Amino acid sequence: MDHNIYSGTADYLVSDDLRNAVNIAMALGRPLLIKGEPGTGKTMLANSIAQALGMPFIIWNIKSTTKAQEGLYVYDTVQRLYDSQFGENDVSDIKRYIKLGKLGEAFSSERQSVLLIDEVDKADLEFPNDLLWELDIMNFYIPETGETITARQRPVVVITSNAEKELPDAFLRRCIFHYISFPDEEMLASIVKVHFPELEPNLLAEAMKAFYWVRSLPGLLKKPSTSELLDWVQALVVGGIHPEKIVSEIPFLGVILKKNQDFDQVLKRIHSAGGVQRQTGWTAGKKYL
Amino acid sequence: MFTGFFYTLKEEKVPVTPTEWMTLMEALNRGLSGGSLSGFYYLSRAVLVKSEAHYDRFDIAFSRYFDGIDTSDKLAERVAGWLEKSLPPLKIDPEHRKFSEWSLEELKKALDERLKTQDGEHHGGSKWIGTGGRSPFGRLGYHPAGVRIGGRSNNQSAVKVAAERKYRDFRNDDTLNTRKYEVALRKLRELGKNEEVPRDQLNIDKTIEATCRRAGLLELVWDRPRKNTVKVALMMDSGGSMGPYARLCSQLFAAASRVNHFKDMKFYFFHNCVYERLFNDPFCMVRNSVKTTDIIRELDPGYRLIMVGDASMAPSELTMVGGALDWGVENDETGEVWLKRLSEHFSHCVWLNPVAEYLWPPPGERFYDTIGIIRSIFPMFPLTVEGLERAIAKLKVNR
Numbered sequence: 001m002d003h004n005i006y007s008g009t010a011d012y013l014v015s016d017d018l019r020n021a022v023n024i025a026m027a028l029g030r031p032l033l034i035k036g037e038p039g040t041g042k043t044m045l046a047n048s049i050a051q052a053l054g055m056p057f058i059i060w061n062i063k064s065t066t067k068a069q070e071g072l073y074v075y076d077t078v079q080r081l082y083d084s085q086f087g088e089n090d091v092s093d094i095k096r097y098i099k100l101g102k103l104g105e106a107f108s109s110e111r112q113s114v115l116l117i118d119e120v121d122k123a124d125l126e127f128p129n130d131l132l133w134e135l136d137i138m139n140f141y142i143p144e145t146g147e148t149i150t151a152r153q154r155p156v157v158v159i160t161s162n163a164e165k166e167l168p169d170a171f172l173r174r175c176i177f178h179y180i181s182f183p184d185e186e187m188l189a190s191i192v193k194v195h196f197p198e199l200e201p202n203l204l205a206e207a208m209k210a211f212y213w214v215r216s217l218p219g220l221l222k223k224p225s226t227s228e229l230l231d232w233v234q235a236l237v238v239g240g241i242h243p244e245k246i247v248s249e250i251p252f253l254g255v256i257l258k259k260n261q262d263f264d265q266v267l268k269r270i271h272s273a274g275g276v277q278r279q280t281g282w283t284a285g286k287k288y289l
Numbered sequence: 290m291f292t293g294f295f296y297t298l299k300e301e302k303v304p305v306t307p308t309e310w311m312t313l314m315e316a317l318n319r320g321l322s323g324g325s326l327s328g329f330y331y332l333s334r335a336v337l338v339k340s341e342a343h344y345d346r347f348d349i350a351f352s353r354y355f356d357g358i359d360t361s362d363k364l365a366e367r368v369a370g371w372l373e374k375s376l377p378p379l380k381i382d383p384e385h386r387k388f389s390e391w392s393l394e395e396l397k398k399a400l401d402e403r404l405k406t407q408d409g410e411h412h413g414g415s416k417w418i419g420t421g422g423r424s425p426f427g428r429l430g431y432h433p434a435g436v437r438i439g440g441r442s443n444n445q446s447a448v449k450v451a452a453e454r455k456y457r458d459f460r461n462d463d464t465l466n467t468r469k470y471e472v473a474l475r476k477l478r479e480l481g482k483n484e485e486v487p488r489d490q491l492n493i494d495k496t497i498e499a500t501c502r503r504a505g506l507l508e509l510v511w512d513r514p515r516k517n518t519v520k521v522a523l524m525m526d527s528g529g530s531m532g533p534y535a536r537l538c539s540q541l542f543a544a545a546s547r548v549n550h551f552k553d554m555k556f557y558f559f560h561n562c563v564y565e566r567l568f569n570d571p572f573c574m575v576r577n578s579v580k581t582t583d584i585i586r587e588l589d590p591g592y593r594l595i596m597v598g599d600a601s602m603a604p605s606e607l608t609m610v611g612g613a614l615d616w617g618v619e620n621d622e623t624g625e626v627w628l629k630r631l632s633e634h635f636s637h638c639v640w641l642n643p644v645a646e647y648l649w650p651p652p653g654e655r656f657y658d659t660i661g662i663i664r665s666i667f668p669m670f671p672l673t674v675e676g677l678e679r680a681i682a683k684l685k686v687n688r
């Protein structure tokens with residue numbers, strides 16, 4: 001088997017099952033669909049694959065208005081019109097006005113590339129199905145120029161979804177699927193250490209304690225994720241916060257909770273009931289009071 | 290081989306399709322399972338399961354089917370056993386047939402080899418499924434027949450991992466919330482037939498494009514607006530026996546009221562069963578009620594009727610004249626007659642029942658429970674996210 005093998009990178013921790021899913025998708029030449037809460041490292045995974053395998057990294061960010069066609073190519077008719085009236089370019093050369101989209105770029109790349117189709121669930125329901133054919137046969141035709149763009153090497157296609165919308169079955173059947181669940185404490189601690197190798201163990205432990213407490217609160221509109229924890233740790237370090245204060249005061253709470261309502265709710269809990277300790281009944285918490 | 294596993298998955302309601310099954314065969318053919326059971330666990334899950342909501346069922350099926358094979362030795366025997374078995378008796382589209390062109394002999398040889406190179410306990414025969422040694426993160430050690438779980442590096446077998454069922458919380462047949470109902474209800478849409486409405490919506494993008502193509506000569510492109518034409522009538526039981534399901538029902542109600550993409554949506558309430566009158570609120574008082582016959586007259590048969598109730602009552606309430614629980618109700622005809630009248634009027638209707646599906650008697654069963662009778666009048670689905678999805682699918686097609 002002459003395919004590449006992915007085994008993580010120094011800055012990205014990959015679980016066994018995720019690593020397997022990546023390798024399976026590459027070996028079968030299928031798109032890898034990654035689902036999970038925001039901040040669980042979906043986007044970063046694609047980056048890590050590109051890095052590990054030394055491949056060019058092409059990102060296609062999907063928005064609610066994105067159409068599948070844009071991924072193939074865009075015919076810039078407006079520019080052509082402009083040129084025909086005011087420009088000096090040769091408007092009969094249509095090629096000049098055909099711009100490859102991200103998929104087109106990945107297909108025509110000299111070297112095998114990693115193509116990230118990020119947040120596919122943002123687009124219209126039909127969007128994923130519209131891409132199926134080109135992803136399968138790895139070429140497409142441009143009628144305006146009579147050209148066919150064929151993939152030199154099948155790109156490694158990573159597709160992410162925050163599960164805002166259901167994805168069509170036909171599309172799902174073609175994909176290799178993996179769900180990144182929220183990391184357990186040990187994994188999360190390791191992720192933090194990857195980003196902050198010098199972090200004081202005590203600070204890490206306290207930050208984790210407070211973080212999981214916040215995450216466990218019922219009724220949050222947006223549970224904080226890995227990225228919020230990383231930002232928060234950064235803030236704690238920069239702010240020179242003493243580890244003893246982390247659990248009782250939860251400084252820089254706004255870094256963890258982005259929604260005002262969540263922020264207010266948690267703040268109330270911290271102050272009204274005398275801090276996190278009394279709420280959760282941690283006996284070990286006494287010394288911080 | 291593994292055909293039994295395919296059917297076990299089906300039994301546990303993991304929605305696997307032949308397409309995906311053939312992909313798995315292709316992957317096995319290429320040795321992507323690395324000849325280990327945990328490799329096979331990952332591989333088959335990644336290829337066959339397309340939602341975390343089905344991970345739990347997959348785990349149940351996996352541990353059921355592979356229970357008892359947790360060492361490499363036993364695995365070897367079992368693999369040999371699998372190989373003796375014939376190919377899956379599946380209907381396979383010709384389109385996928387190319388995947389099945391592997392030779393059984395070749396496969397057997399490859400697997401034999403792989404199992405032979407498996408040196409003892411600690412190193413995977415896999416060429417590429419990361420071993421503990423190769424991984425830059427030694428902590429996440431890997432054993433051919435075992436995987437790391439819960440952050441501890443240990444050699445639990447794939448079967449045990451499956452048996453842990455850590456994806457239980459992601460199941461969508463028992464985690465219920467308004468949002469999921471909403472998503473399910475949104476699937477009930479039918480965009481208007483193009484002929485029905487005039488082309489009166491300017492398509493800006495297409496206009497620009499067409500104009501540019503004509504080098505600046507203005508060309509307007511008009512579209513017919515496409516709107517959802519589905520109309521829905523929701524009738525909910527607010528009777529006493531529904532008490533335990535109040536939360537469920539109010540979630541469905543909240544979801545239905547939030548989904549504002551229907552052309553029309555009507556809500557009615559009834560007490561245990563429908564008779565002469567339907568009520569405008571859950572308190573079911575006559576002064577705030579409408580005649581059922583009026584509703585049937587007013588709502589055209591195209592309305593999708595969704596009944597919600599436990600369909601559980603004293604048989605007399607359903608089958609006897611004057612059997613209605615409330616004294617205020619006239620009830621000259623039996624509840625059964627009224628229900629049939631509704632189901633005959635509306636060309637699409639379903640009944641959502643919060644009572645667990647396995648407790649329902651078969652349709653037509655008249656003596657055990659009223660559910661059996663009502664099931665023979667309305668297609669019945671459980672009031673779960675999944676049940677609602679099935680019901681919606683039913684509402685989309687003609688009976």
Ligand SMILES: Nc1ncnc2c1ncn2[C@@H]1O[C@H](COP(=O)(O)OP(=O)(O)O)[C@@H](O)[C@H]1O
Nearest residue numbers: 011012013038039040041042043044191226227
């Ligand atoms: N397994 C991981 N290893 C290292 N960093 C991670 C991991 N998971 C998440 N992160 C970090 O968390 C942040 C959010 O990740 P991102 O890929 O943007 O999440 P998503 O795309 O799932 O929303 C990034 O800064 C990333 O570095």
Ligand SMILES: [Mg+2]
Nearest residue numbers: 042043118160
């Ligand atoms: Mg992302």
